[in-house]
Amino acid sequence: FSQYDRPQARRRYAEIADHLGLSAPGDRTAAKIEKLLAWLESIKAELGIPKSIREAGVQEADFLAHVDKLSEDAFDDQCTGANPRYPLISELKQILLDTYYGRDFTEGEVAAKKDVVAAPKAEKKAKKSA
Structure with missing residues (x-):
């Protein structure tokens, strides 16, 4: 599929x-x-x-310090496979960032947003295969 x-x-x-x-x-x-x-x-x-994670009172520095780990954990979570579409780690990170700042997530715009950087696991895998 x-x-x-x-x-x-x-x-x-x-x-x-x-x-x-x-x-x-x-x-x-x-x-x-x-x-x-x-x-x-x-x-x-x-x-x-609240309309955003920030509006719920989470400090930006705390959120940004943990967003990569949150993205990886969400990707590895057994429930992620039950979603209508299996997301990439970069998409999960962008969803988290958009949720923190109260922005709408738009599919296909992840690579264009400068907030997104590759998650550490993805970077390691890319280096190994190169």
């Missing part, structure tokens, strides 16, 4: 939007997903859930 292609996940998110009554007739899958995400954000705001 392709670890990068899980189209059924998008369809399922769209179905959730349909079941919650968030979508309109004729909405495409992407629009349904956007409405679901907006609804989730409104629920989080209503419940007073």
Whole structure:
């Protein structure tokens, strides 16, 4: 199976939007997903859930000192394989950084973001194979 292609996940998110009554007739899958995400954000705001890790009170220096290890641990976690798409360590790191700063994660933009550096394990593997 392709670890990068899980189209059924998008369809399922769209179905959730349909079941919650968030979508309109004729909405495409992407629009349904956007409405679901907006609804989730409104629920989080209503419940007073912080919009970012930083907003939850974690100091930036502490977070940055641990983000590489957190990324590796997330990659190695047995639950990661149950995700709709198996992520790269660099993507997990970018998700963590985006979550800390309260930014939206956008697939395909990881390499373009200057916050991302290769995780230590990945660097070691690259050096060994070179």
